[in-house]
Amino acid sequence: MGKLKFGIIKEGKIPVDKRVPLTPKKCVEALQEFPEMEIVVQPSDIRCFTDAEYRELHIPMQEDLNDCDVLMGVKEVPIDQLIPNKTYMFFSHTIKKQPHNAKLLRAILDKNITLLDYETLKSADGQRVVAFGRYAGIVGAYNGILTYGKKHKLFDLKPAYLCHEMEDMQEEYFKVKLPPIKIAVTGGGRVAGGAMEVLDKMGIRKVSVFDYLYKQFTEPVYAQLHSGDYNARPDVEVWDSPDFYANPHLYKSTFRKFTKVTDLLLACAYWDPRAPKLFTEEETRKPDFRIDTIADITCDVDGSIPTTKSATTITNPAYDYNPETGVVEPPYSRADNITIMAVDNLPCELPRNASRDFGRLLIDNVFPHFFNGDAEGMLARATIARDGKLTERFSYLEDYANSATNNKEKQETV
Missing domain, CATH: 3.40.50.720 (NAD(P)-binding Rossmann-like Domain)
Incomplete structure:
Protein backbone atom coordinates (compact mmCIF):
# COMPACT_ATOMS: atom_id res chain seq x y z
CA MET A 1 0.00 0.00 0.00
CA GLY A 2 1.32 3.43 -0.95
CA LYS A 3 1.30 6.55 1.17
CA LEU A 4 -1.98 8.31 1.87
CA LYS A 5 -1.51 12.06 1.80
CA PHE A 6 -3.66 14.26 4.06
CA GLY A 7 -3.83 18.02 3.54
CA ILE A 8 -4.99 20.40 6.26
CA ILE A 9 -6.73 23.26 4.49
CA LYS A 10 -6.86 26.91 5.43
CA GLU A 11 -10.32 27.74 6.79
CA GLY A 12 -12.12 29.87 4.25
CA LYS A 13 -15.52 30.43 5.82
CA ILE A 14 -16.44 33.92 7.06
CA PRO A 15 -16.61 34.65 9.97
CA VAL A 16 -13.24 32.98 10.45
CA ASP A 17 -12.78 29.87 12.55
CA LYS A 18 -9.37 29.52 14.21
CA ARG A 19 -9.66 25.80 15.02
CA VAL A 20 -7.71 23.06 13.23
CA PRO A 21 -8.40 19.33 12.85
CA LEU A 22 -4.79 18.53 13.80
CA THR A 23 -2.44 20.62 15.92
CA PRO A 24 1.31 20.51 15.16
CA LYS A 25 1.99 17.96 17.91
CA LYS A 26 -0.98 15.84 16.85
CA CYS A 27 0.43 15.81 13.30
CA VAL A 28 3.67 14.37 14.65
CA GLU A 29 1.77 11.81 16.71
CA ALA A 30 -0.37 10.76 13.74
CA LEU A 31 2.70 10.31 11.53
CA GLN A 32 4.36 8.13 14.19
CA GLU A 33 1.18 6.08 14.67
CA PHE A 34 0.51 5.55 10.95
CA PRO A 35 3.71 5.09 8.86
CA GLU A 36 1.67 5.03 5.63
CA MET A 37 0.46 8.56 6.30
CA GLU A 38 1.73 11.89 4.95
CA ILE A 39 0.53 15.28 6.20
CA VAL A 40 0.94 18.71 4.63
CA VAL A 41 -0.52 21.98 5.87
CA GLN A 42 -1.79 24.85 3.76
CA PRO A 43 -0.36 28.15 5.10
CA SER A 44 -2.84 30.25 7.08
CA ASP A 45 -2.75 33.56 8.89
CA ILE A 46 -5.93 32.87 10.90
CA ARG A 47 -5.21 29.58 12.67
CA CYS A 48 -4.80 29.44 16.44
CA PHE A 49 -1.57 27.51 15.69
CA THR A 50 0.79 29.51 13.50
CA ASP A 51 2.61 28.28 10.42
CA ALA A 52 5.83 28.64 12.41
CA GLU A 53 4.55 26.18 15.04
CA TYR A 54 4.02 23.56 12.31
CA ARG A 55 7.40 24.27 10.72
CA GLU A 56 9.17 23.92 14.07
CA LEU A 57 7.99 20.30 14.17
CA HIS A 58 8.97 19.76 10.52
CA ILE A 59 5.41 19.49 9.19
CA PRO A 60 5.58 20.51 5.49
CA MET A 61 3.70 23.64 4.43
CA GLN A 62 2.14 23.48 0.96
CA GLU A 63 -0.10 26.05 -0.76
CA ASP A 64 -1.26 23.78 -3.59
CA LEU A 65 -3.08 20.71 -2.20
CA ASN A 66 -3.95 19.10 -5.52
CA ASP A 67 -1.68 16.12 -4.86
CA CYS A 68 -3.43 15.24 -1.56
CA ASP A 69 -5.72 12.24 -1.22
CA VAL A 70 -7.78 13.56 1.71
CA LEU A 71 -8.39 17.24 2.51
CA MET A 72 -9.35 18.11 6.08
CA GLY A 73 -10.88 21.27 7.48
CA VAL A 74 -13.26 22.22 10.25
CA LYS A 75 -16.08 24.39 8.86
CA GLU A 76 -17.79 24.39 5.45
CA VAL A 77 -15.41 24.96 2.52
CA PRO A 78 -16.42 27.89 0.26
CA ILE A 79 -17.65 26.54 -3.08
CA ASP A 80 -14.99 28.36 -5.12
CA GLN A 81 -12.25 26.74 -3.02
CA LEU A 82 -13.40 23.14 -3.52
CA ILE A 83 -10.96 21.03 -5.58
CA PRO A 84 -12.82 18.62 -7.91
CA ASN A 85 -12.41 14.83 -7.58
CA LYS A 86 -11.00 14.99 -4.04
CA THR A 87 -12.04 13.43 -0.74
CA TYR A 88 -12.96 16.01 1.92
CA MET A 89 -13.62 15.81 5.63
CA PHE A 90 -15.31 18.75 7.38
CA PHE A 91 -18.52 19.75 9.12
CA SER A 92 -20.77 20.33 6.10
CA HIS A 93 -23.96 21.15 8.04
CA THR A 94 -26.07 19.58 5.32
CA ILE A 95 -27.56 16.41 6.85
CA LYS A 96 -30.46 18.31 8.43
CA LYS A 97 -31.11 20.08 5.12
CA GLN A 98 -29.80 23.40 6.44
CA PRO A 99 -31.10 25.85 3.80
CA HIS A 100 -27.91 27.92 3.54
CA ASN A 101 -25.80 24.89 2.52
CA ALA A 102 -27.90 23.37 -0.28
CA LYS A 103 -25.62 25.08 -2.83
CA LEU A 104 -22.57 23.58 -1.12
CA LEU A 105 -23.91 20.03 -1.39
CA ARG A 106 -24.92 20.63 -5.02
CA ALA A 107 -21.37 21.83 -5.79
CA ILE A 108 -19.86 18.79 -4.06
CA LEU A 109 -21.92 16.51 -6.30
CA ASP A 110 -21.16 18.53 -9.44
CA LYS A 111 -17.42 18.52 -8.69
CA ASN A 112 -17.38 14.74 -8.13
CA ILE A 113 -16.16 15.17 -4.55
CA THR A 114 -16.26 12.43 -1.93
CA LEU A 115 -17.56 13.98 1.29
CA LEU A 116 -17.16 12.53 4.77
CA ASP A 117 -18.81 14.64 7.44
CA TYR A 118 -17.38 14.52 10.98
CA GLU A 119 -20.94 14.54 12.29
CA THR A 120 -21.70 11.29 10.47
CA LEU A 121 -18.60 9.41 11.68
CA LYS A 122 -20.12 6.92 14.09
CA SER A 123 -19.27 3.63 15.71
CA ALA A 124 -21.19 0.46 14.84
CA ASP A 125 -23.65 1.19 17.66
CA GLY A 126 -24.36 4.68 16.36
CA GLN A 127 -22.23 6.78 18.72
CA ARG A 128 -20.41 9.80 17.28
CA VAL A 129 -16.63 9.36 17.48
CA VAL A 130 -15.41 12.94 16.88
CA ALA A 131 -16.98 16.16 18.11
CA PHE A 132 -16.22 19.48 19.77
CA LEU A 350 -10.78 28.16 23.24
CA PRO A 351 -9.57 27.04 19.81
CA ARG A 352 -6.18 25.67 20.85
CA ASN A 353 -7.59 23.37 23.54
CA ALA A 354 -10.60 22.36 21.44
CA SER A 355 -8.30 21.50 18.51
CA ARG A 356 -6.07 19.31 20.69
CA ASP A 357 -9.12 17.39 21.91
CA PHE A 358 -10.45 16.96 18.38
CA GLY A 359 -7.10 15.73 17.04
CA ARG A 360 -6.92 13.15 19.82
CA LEU A 361 -10.31 11.76 18.74
CA LEU A 362 -9.26 11.65 15.07
CA ILE A 363 -6.08 9.71 15.85
CA ASP A 364 -7.83 7.25 18.15
CA ASN A 365 -11.15 6.77 16.37
CA VAL A 366 -10.95 7.75 12.71
CA PHE A 367 -7.49 7.45 11.12
CA PRO A 368 -7.14 3.71 11.86
CA HIS A 369 -10.02 3.05 9.44
CA PHE A 370 -8.12 4.66 6.57
CA PHE A 371 -5.34 2.08 7.00
CA ASN A 372 -7.26 -1.11 7.81
CA GLY A 373 -9.40 -1.10 4.67
CA ASP A 374 -12.30 0.41 6.62
CA ALA A 375 -12.91 -3.02 8.11
CA GLU A 376 -15.84 -1.84 10.26
CA GLY A 377 -17.40 0.27 7.51
CA MET A 378 -17.20 3.48 9.51
CA LEU A 379 -15.89 5.61 6.65
CA ALA A 380 -18.41 4.14 4.23
CA ARG A 381 -21.29 4.90 6.61
CA ALA A 382 -20.05 8.49 7.02
CA THR A 383 -19.74 9.16 3.28
CA ILE A 384 -22.47 11.52 2.10
CA ALA A 385 -21.39 11.83 -1.54
CA ARG A 386 -19.23 9.79 -3.92
CA ASP A 387 -18.78 9.70 -7.72
CA GLY A 388 -21.09 12.65 -8.21
CA LYS A 389 -23.98 10.99 -6.36
CA LEU A 390 -25.39 10.82 -2.87
CA THR A 391 -24.77 7.49 -1.14
CA GLU A 392 -27.82 5.36 -0.33
CA ARG A 393 -27.82 6.33 3.34
CA PHE A 394 -28.04 10.02 2.42
CA SER A 395 -30.28 9.74 -0.63
CA TYR A 396 -32.96 11.64 1.32
CA LEU A 397 -30.90 14.79 0.59
CA GLU A 398 -31.49 14.59 -3.16
CA ASP A 399 -34.40 17.07 -3.27
CA TYR A 400 -32.42 19.36 -0.95
CA ALA A 401 -29.36 19.33 -3.23
CA ASN A 402 -31.51 19.76 -6.34
CA SER A 403 -33.27 22.74 -4.78
CA ALA A 404 -30.07 24.75 -5.30
CA THR A 405 -30.18 23.99 -9.04
CA ASN A 406 -33.89 24.75 -9.25
CA ASN A 407 -33.47 28.08 -7.46
CA LYS A 408 -30.62 29.02 -9.81
CA GLU A 409 -32.76 28.16 -12.85
CA LYS A 410 -35.63 30.26 -11.50
CA GLN A 411 -33.34 33.24 -10.97
CA GLU A 412 -31.94 32.92 -14.49
CA THR A 413 -35.48 32.71 -15.91
CA VAL A 414 -36.50 35.85 -14.03
Whole structure:
Protein backbone atom coordinates (compact mmCIF):
# COMPACT_ATOMS: atom_id res chain seq x y z
CA MET A 1 0.00 0.00 0.00
CA GLY A 2 1.32 3.43 -0.95
CA LYS A 3 1.30 6.55 1.17
CA LEU A 4 -1.98 8.31 1.87
CA LYS A 5 -1.51 12.06 1.80
CA PHE A 6 -3.66 14.26 4.06
CA GLY A 7 -3.83 18.02 3.54
CA ILE A 8 -4.99 20.40 6.26
CA ILE A 9 -6.73 23.26 4.49
CA LYS A 10 -6.86 26.91 5.43
CA GLU A 11 -10.32 27.74 6.79
CA GLY A 12 -12.12 29.87 4.25
CA LYS A 13 -15.52 30.43 5.82
CA ILE A 14 -16.44 33.92 7.06
CA PRO A 15 -16.61 34.65 9.97
CA VAL A 16 -13.24 32.98 10.45
CA ASP A 17 -12.78 29.87 12.55
CA LYS A 18 -9.37 29.52 14.21
CA ARG A 19 -9.66 25.80 15.02
CA VAL A 20 -7.71 23.06 13.23
CA PRO A 21 -8.40 19.33 12.85
CA LEU A 22 -4.79 18.53 13.80
CA THR A 23 -2.44 20.62 15.92
CA PRO A 24 1.31 20.51 15.16
CA LYS A 25 1.99 17.96 17.91
CA LYS A 26 -0.98 15.84 16.85
CA CYS A 27 0.43 15.81 13.30
CA VAL A 28 3.67 14.37 14.65
CA GLU A 29 1.77 11.81 16.71
CA ALA A 30 -0.37 10.76 13.74
CA LEU A 31 2.70 10.31 11.53
CA GLN A 32 4.36 8.13 14.19
CA GLU A 33 1.18 6.08 14.67
CA PHE A 34 0.51 5.55 10.95
CA PRO A 35 3.71 5.09 8.86
CA GLU A 36 1.67 5.03 5.63
CA MET A 37 0.46 8.56 6.30
CA GLU A 38 1.73 11.89 4.95
CA ILE A 39 0.53 15.28 6.20
CA VAL A 40 0.94 18.71 4.63
CA VAL A 41 -0.52 21.98 5.87
CA GLN A 42 -1.79 24.85 3.76
CA PRO A 43 -0.36 28.15 5.10
CA SER A 44 -2.84 30.25 7.08
CA ASP A 45 -2.75 33.56 8.89
CA ILE A 46 -5.93 32.87 10.90
CA ARG A 47 -5.21 29.58 12.67
CA CYS A 48 -4.80 29.44 16.44
CA PHE A 49 -1.57 27.51 15.69
CA THR A 50 0.79 29.51 13.50
CA ASP A 51 2.61 28.28 10.42
CA ALA A 52 5.83 28.64 12.41
CA GLU A 53 4.55 26.18 15.04
CA TYR A 54 4.02 23.56 12.31
CA ARG A 55 7.40 24.27 10.72
CA GLU A 56 9.17 23.92 14.07
CA LEU A 57 7.99 20.30 14.17
CA HIS A 58 8.97 19.76 10.52
CA ILE A 59 5.41 19.49 9.19
CA PRO A 60 5.58 20.51 5.49
CA MET A 61 3.70 23.64 4.43
CA GLN A 62 2.14 23.48 0.96
CA GLU A 63 -0.10 26.05 -0.76
CA ASP A 64 -1.26 23.78 -3.59
CA LEU A 65 -3.08 20.71 -2.20
CA ASN A 66 -3.95 19.10 -5.52
CA ASP A 67 -1.68 16.12 -4.86
CA CYS A 68 -3.43 15.24 -1.56
CA ASP A 69 -5.72 12.24 -1.22
CA VAL A 70 -7.78 13.56 1.71
CA LEU A 71 -8.39 17.24 2.51
CA MET A 72 -9.35 18.11 6.08
CA GLY A 73 -10.88 21.27 7.48
CA VAL A 74 -13.26 22.22 10.25
CA LYS A 75 -16.08 24.39 8.86
CA GLU A 76 -17.79 24.39 5.45
CA VAL A 77 -15.41 24.96 2.52
CA PRO A 78 -16.42 27.89 0.26
CA ILE A 79 -17.65 26.54 -3.08
CA ASP A 80 -14.99 28.36 -5.12
CA GLN A 81 -12.25 26.74 -3.02
CA LEU A 82 -13.40 23.14 -3.52
CA ILE A 83 -10.96 21.03 -5.58
CA PRO A 84 -12.82 18.62 -7.91
CA ASN A 85 -12.41 14.83 -7.58
CA LYS A 86 -11.00 14.99 -4.04
CA THR A 87 -12.04 13.43 -0.74
CA TYR A 88 -12.96 16.01 1.92
CA MET A 89 -13.62 15.81 5.63
CA PHE A 90 -15.31 18.75 7.38
CA PHE A 91 -18.52 19.75 9.12
CA SER A 92 -20.77 20.33 6.10
CA HIS A 93 -23.96 21.15 8.04
CA THR A 94 -26.07 19.58 5.32
CA ILE A 95 -27.56 16.41 6.85
CA LYS A 96 -30.46 18.31 8.43
CA LYS A 97 -31.11 20.08 5.12
CA GLN A 98 -29.80 23.40 6.44
CA PRO A 99 -31.10 25.85 3.80
CA HIS A 100 -27.91 27.92 3.54
CA ASN A 101 -25.80 24.89 2.52
CA ALA A 102 -27.90 23.37 -0.28
CA LYS A 103 -25.62 25.08 -2.83
CA LEU A 104 -22.57 23.58 -1.12
CA LEU A 105 -23.91 20.03 -1.39
CA ARG A 106 -24.92 20.63 -5.02
CA ALA A 107 -21.37 21.83 -5.79
CA ILE A 108 -19.86 18.79 -4.06
CA LEU A 109 -21.92 16.51 -6.30
CA ASP A 110 -21.16 18.53 -9.44
CA LYS A 111 -17.42 18.52 -8.69
CA ASN A 112 -17.38 14.74 -8.13
CA ILE A 113 -16.16 15.17 -4.55
CA THR A 114 -16.26 12.43 -1.93
CA LEU A 115 -17.56 13.98 1.29
CA LEU A 116 -17.16 12.53 4.77
CA ASP A 117 -18.81 14.64 7.44
CA TYR A 118 -17.38 14.52 10.98
CA GLU A 119 -20.94 14.54 12.29
CA THR A 120 -21.70 11.29 10.47
CA LEU A 121 -18.60 9.41 11.68
CA LYS A 122 -20.12 6.92 14.09
CA SER A 123 -19.27 3.63 15.71
CA ALA A 124 -21.19 0.46 14.84
CA ASP A 125 -23.65 1.19 17.66
CA GLY A 126 -24.36 4.68 16.36
CA GLN A 127 -22.23 6.78 18.72
CA ARG A 128 -20.41 9.80 17.28
CA VAL A 129 -16.63 9.36 17.48
CA VAL A 130 -15.41 12.94 16.88
CA ALA A 131 -16.98 16.16 18.11
CA PHE A 132 -16.22 19.48 19.77
CA GLY A 133 -19.01 18.90 22.31
CA ARG A 134 -16.83 18.77 25.40
CA TYR A 135 -15.46 22.25 24.73
CA ALA A 136 -18.92 23.59 23.92
CA GLY A 137 -19.86 22.47 27.43
CA ILE A 138 -16.73 23.88 29.04
CA VAL A 139 -17.02 27.31 27.45
CA GLY A 140 -20.81 27.32 27.74
CA ALA A 141 -20.79 26.68 31.48
CA TYR A 142 -18.09 29.30 31.99
CA ASN A 143 -20.14 31.80 29.97
CA GLY A 144 -23.22 30.87 31.98
CA ILE A 145 -21.46 31.62 35.27
CA LEU A 146 -19.95 34.79 33.78
CA THR A 147 -23.43 35.92 32.67
CA TYR A 148 -25.00 35.18 36.06
CA GLY A 149 -22.22 37.06 37.86
CA LYS A 150 -22.58 40.04 35.55
CA LYS A 151 -26.37 40.11 35.83
CA HIS A 152 -26.27 40.17 39.63
CA LYS A 153 -23.13 42.36 39.83
CA LEU A 154 -21.29 39.67 41.79
CA PHE A 155 -18.03 39.44 39.81
CA ASP A 156 -16.51 40.12 36.39
CA LEU A 157 -14.78 37.26 34.61
CA LYS A 158 -12.44 37.60 31.66
CA PRO A 159 -14.26 36.30 28.55
CA ALA A 160 -13.01 32.90 27.42
CA TYR A 161 -12.11 34.14 23.93
CA LEU A 162 -9.61 36.59 25.49
CA CYS A 163 -7.82 33.70 27.24
CA HIS A 164 -4.90 32.18 25.33
CA GLU A 165 -5.53 28.68 26.71
CA MET A 166 -7.95 26.98 29.07
CA GLU A 167 -5.40 27.29 31.87
CA ASP A 168 -5.75 31.08 31.63
CA MET A 169 -9.53 30.74 31.86
CA GLN A 170 -9.23 28.52 34.90
CA GLU A 171 -7.27 31.27 36.64
CA GLU A 172 -10.54 33.21 36.61
CA TYR A 173 -12.37 30.56 38.62
CA PHE A 174 -11.10 31.94 41.92
CA LYS A 175 -13.15 35.11 41.33
CA VAL A 176 -16.40 33.14 41.38
CA LYS A 177 -18.22 33.75 44.64
CA LEU A 178 -21.82 32.64 44.35
CA PRO A 179 -24.69 32.82 46.84
CA PRO A 180 -26.56 29.54 47.59
CA ILE A 181 -28.13 29.27 44.14
CA LYS A 182 -29.27 26.14 42.33
CA ILE A 183 -27.89 25.32 38.85
CA ALA A 184 -29.56 22.78 36.57
CA VAL A 185 -27.49 20.98 33.91
CA THR A 186 -29.55 19.08 31.33
CA GLY A 187 -28.10 16.20 29.32
CA GLY A 188 -25.80 13.22 29.67
CA GLY A 189 -23.39 13.53 26.74
CA ARG A 190 -20.08 15.24 26.02
CA VAL A 191 -21.57 18.74 26.29
CA ALA A 192 -23.02 18.15 29.76
CA GLY A 193 -19.77 16.45 30.80
CA GLY A 194 -17.76 19.52 29.79
CA ALA A 195 -20.13 21.82 31.67
CA MET A 196 -19.88 19.75 34.85
CA GLU A 197 -16.07 19.77 34.61
CA VAL A 198 -16.20 23.55 35.01
CA LEU A 199 -18.69 23.51 37.89
CA ASP A 200 -16.65 20.85 39.71
CA LYS A 201 -13.41 22.83 39.32
CA MET A 202 -15.18 25.95 40.58
CA GLY A 203 -16.01 23.99 43.74
CA ILE A 204 -19.76 23.90 43.11
CA ARG A 205 -21.18 20.74 44.65
CA LYS A 206 -23.24 18.22 42.71
CA VAL A 207 -26.38 16.96 44.48
CA SER A 208 -29.05 14.40 43.66
CA VAL A 209 -32.14 15.43 41.74
CA PHE A 210 -34.29 14.72 44.80
CA ASP A 211 -32.16 16.88 47.10
CA TYR A 212 -32.05 19.59 44.44
CA LEU A 213 -35.82 19.72 44.31
CA TYR A 214 -36.65 19.43 47.99
CA LYS A 215 -33.71 20.58 50.13
CA GLN A 216 -32.29 24.00 50.91
CA PHE A 217 -28.53 24.61 50.89
CA THR A 218 -26.16 27.19 52.31
CA GLU A 219 -23.84 26.93 49.29
CA PRO A 220 -24.30 26.91 45.49
CA VAL A 221 -25.15 23.44 44.14
CA TYR A 222 -25.98 21.83 40.83
CA ALA A 223 -27.85 18.76 39.63
CA GLN A 224 -27.57 16.85 36.39
CA LEU A 225 -30.98 16.27 34.83
CA HIS A 226 -31.56 13.45 32.36
CA SER A 227 -34.53 13.18 29.98
CA GLY A 228 -36.46 10.99 32.42
CA ASP A 229 -36.23 13.68 35.10
CA TYR A 230 -38.27 16.19 33.11
CA ASN A 231 -40.35 14.23 30.59
CA ALA A 232 -43.21 11.78 31.08
CA ARG A 233 -45.54 9.81 28.86
CA PRO A 234 -49.08 10.25 30.22
CA ASP A 235 -50.20 6.73 29.32
CA VAL A 236 -47.12 4.96 30.71
CA GLU A 237 -46.05 4.88 34.35
CA VAL A 238 -42.47 3.58 34.05
CA TRP A 239 -39.76 5.60 32.28
CA ASP A 240 -38.44 3.90 29.14
CA SER A 241 -35.48 5.67 27.49
CA PRO A 242 -35.61 3.78 24.15
CA ASP A 243 -39.31 4.61 23.85
CA PHE A 244 -38.67 8.30 24.56
CA TYR A 245 -36.02 8.54 21.84
CA ALA A 246 -38.25 6.62 19.40
CA ASN A 247 -41.48 8.47 20.21
CA PRO A 248 -40.66 11.84 21.80
CA HIS A 249 -43.90 13.32 20.43
CA LEU A 250 -45.90 11.16 22.86
CA TYR A 251 -44.27 12.80 25.91
CA LYS A 252 -45.09 15.87 27.99
CA SER A 253 -42.59 18.11 29.78
CA THR A 254 -42.51 17.92 33.56
CA PHE A 255 -39.77 20.56 33.82
CA ARG A 256 -42.17 22.88 35.63
CA LYS A 257 -41.05 21.51 39.01
CA PHE A 258 -37.47 22.60 38.21
CA THR A 259 -38.41 26.14 37.13
CA LYS A 260 -39.60 26.77 40.70
CA VAL A 261 -36.21 26.05 42.30
CA THR A 262 -33.60 26.77 39.60
CA ASP A 263 -31.67 30.05 39.35
CA LEU A 264 -29.31 29.25 36.47
CA LEU A 265 -30.05 26.77 33.70
CA LEU A 266 -27.24 25.24 31.61
CA ALA A 267 -29.01 23.58 28.66
CA CYS A 268 -26.71 20.85 27.32
CA ALA A 269 -29.15 18.16 26.16
CA TYR A 270 -29.67 17.20 22.55
CA TRP A 271 -33.22 18.14 21.54
CA ASP A 272 -35.41 16.37 18.99
CA PRO A 273 -37.89 18.83 17.40
CA ARG A 274 -40.61 16.22 18.01
CA ALA A 275 -39.97 16.35 21.77
CA PRO A 276 -41.70 18.81 24.11
CA LYS A 277 -40.01 22.10 24.97
CA LEU A 278 -38.75 22.36 28.54
CA PHE A 279 -41.24 25.10 29.40
CA THR A 280 -43.49 27.59 27.64
CA GLU A 281 -43.23 31.36 27.33
CA GLU A 282 -46.49 31.54 29.26
CA GLU A 283 -44.84 29.72 32.18
CA THR A 284 -42.06 32.31 32.34
CA ARG A 285 -44.73 34.83 33.40
CA LYS A 286 -45.81 32.81 36.44
CA PRO A 287 -44.73 34.33 39.79
CA ASP A 288 -42.91 31.14 40.85
CA PHE A 289 -40.79 30.89 37.66
CA ARG A 290 -37.39 31.41 39.26
CA ILE A 291 -34.87 30.98 36.43
CA ASP A 292 -33.34 34.36 35.59
CA THR A 293 -30.25 33.27 33.61
CA ILE A 294 -30.05 30.63 30.88
CA ALA A 295 -26.96 29.41 29.06
CA ASP A 296 -28.45 27.67 26.01
CA ILE A 297 -25.28 25.76 25.20
CA THR A 298 -26.94 23.60 22.54
CA CYS A 299 -28.27 26.84 20.99
CA ASP A 300 -31.40 25.57 19.25
CA VAL A 301 -33.19 28.76 18.25
CA ASP A 302 -36.83 28.42 19.33
CA GLY A 303 -35.97 24.87 20.34
CA SER A 304 -36.06 23.26 23.77
CA ILE A 305 -35.66 26.73 25.32
CA PRO A 306 -38.47 28.90 23.87
CA THR A 307 -36.81 32.10 25.13
CA THR A 308 -33.83 31.52 22.81
CA LYS A 309 -35.00 33.83 20.05
CA SER A 310 -31.67 34.05 18.22
CA ALA A 311 -28.07 32.94 18.45
CA THR A 312 -25.49 35.35 19.86
CA THR A 313 -21.86 36.05 19.01
CA ILE A 314 -18.65 35.50 20.91
CA THR A 315 -18.14 39.24 21.42
CA ASN A 316 -21.82 39.94 22.23
CA PRO A 317 -22.87 36.75 23.97
CA ALA A 318 -26.07 37.71 25.80
CA TYR A 319 -29.45 39.39 25.54
CA ASP A 320 -32.48 39.74 27.80
CA TYR A 321 -35.88 38.17 27.26
CA ASN A 322 -38.72 40.18 28.78
CA PRO A 323 -41.31 37.64 30.03
CA GLU A 324 -44.06 40.26 30.23
CA THR A 325 -43.81 41.28 26.57
CA GLY A 326 -42.03 38.30 25.01
CA VAL A 327 -39.61 40.79 23.44
CA VAL A 328 -35.80 40.66 23.29
CA GLU A 329 -34.05 43.56 25.05
CA PRO A 330 -30.40 44.56 25.66
CA PRO A 331 -28.58 42.36 28.18
CA TYR A 332 -28.79 43.16 31.89
CA SER A 333 -31.31 45.91 31.20
CA ARG A 334 -33.98 44.87 33.67
CA ALA A 335 -33.81 42.75 36.84
CA ASP A 336 -37.02 40.85 36.04
CA ASN A 337 -35.82 39.83 32.58
CA ILE A 338 -34.35 36.42 31.81
CA THR A 339 -30.79 36.82 30.52
CA ILE A 340 -29.93 34.42 27.70
CA MET A 341 -26.44 33.35 26.59
CA ALA A 342 -26.74 31.57 23.23
CA VAL A 343 -23.37 31.62 21.44
CA ASP A 344 -23.59 29.08 18.61
CA ASN A 345 -19.85 28.41 18.14
CA LEU A 346 -18.61 28.09 21.72
CA PRO A 347 -15.54 25.86 21.07
CA CYS A 348 -14.09 28.71 18.96
CA GLU A 349 -13.49 30.63 22.18
CA LEU A 350 -10.78 28.16 23.24
CA PRO A 351 -9.57 27.04 19.81
CA ARG A 352 -6.18 25.67 20.85
CA ASN A 353 -7.59 23.37 23.54
CA ALA A 354 -10.60 22.36 21.44
CA SER A 355 -8.30 21.50 18.51
CA ARG A 356 -6.07 19.31 20.69
CA ASP A 357 -9.12 17.39 21.91
CA PHE A 358 -10.45 16.96 18.38
CA GLY A 359 -7.10 15.73 17.04
CA ARG A 360 -6.92 13.15 19.82
CA LEU A 361 -10.31 11.76 18.74
CA LEU A 362 -9.26 11.65 15.07
CA ILE A 363 -6.08 9.71 15.85
CA ASP A 364 -7.83 7.25 18.15
CA ASN A 365 -11.15 6.77 16.37
CA VAL A 366 -10.95 7.75 12.71
CA PHE A 367 -7.49 7.45 11.12
CA PRO A 368 -7.14 3.71 11.86
CA HIS A 369 -10.02 3.05 9.44
CA PHE A 370 -8.12 4.66 6.57
CA PHE A 371 -5.34 2.08 7.00
CA ASN A 372 -7.26 -1.11 7.81
CA GLY A 373 -9.40 -1.10 4.67
CA ASP A 374 -12.30 0.41 6.62
CA ALA A 375 -12.91 -3.02 8.11
CA GLU A 376 -15.84 -1.84 10.26
CA GLY A 377 -17.40 0.27 7.51
CA MET A 378 -17.20 3.48 9.51
CA LEU A 379 -15.89 5.61 6.65
CA ALA A 380 -18.41 4.14 4.23
CA ARG A 381 -21.29 4.90 6.61
CA ALA A 382 -20.05 8.49 7.02
CA THR A 383 -19.74 9.16 3.28
CA ILE A 384 -22.47 11.52 2.10
CA ALA A 385 -21.39 11.83 -1.54
CA ARG A 386 -19.23 9.79 -3.92
CA ASP A 387 -18.78 9.70 -7.72
CA GLY A 388 -21.09 12.65 -8.21
CA LYS A 389 -23.98 10.99 -6.36
CA LEU A 390 -25.39 10.82 -2.87
CA THR A 391 -24.77 7.49 -1.14
CA GLU A 392 -27.82 5.36 -0.33
CA ARG A 393 -27.82 6.33 3.34
CA PHE A 394 -28.04 10.02 2.42
CA SER A 395 -30.28 9.74 -0.63
CA TYR A 396 -32.96 11.64 1.32
CA LEU A 397 -30.90 14.79 0.59
CA GLU A 398 -31.49 14.59 -3.16
CA ASP A 399 -34.40 17.07 -3.27
CA TYR A 400 -32.42 19.36 -0.95
CA ALA A 401 -29.36 19.33 -3.23
CA ASN A 402 -31.51 19.76 -6.34
CA SER A 403 -33.27 22.74 -4.78
CA ALA A 404 -30.07 24.75 -5.30
CA THR A 405 -30.18 23.99 -9.04
CA ASN A 406 -33.89 24.75 -9.25
CA ASN A 407 -33.47 28.08 -7.46
CA LYS A 408 -30.62 29.02 -9.81
CA GLU A 409 -32.76 28.16 -12.85
CA LYS A 410 -35.63 30.26 -11.50
CA GLN A 411 -33.34 33.24 -10.97
CA GLU A 412 -31.94 32.92 -14.49
CA THR A 413 -35.48 32.71 -15.91
CA VAL A 414 -36.50 35.85 -14.03
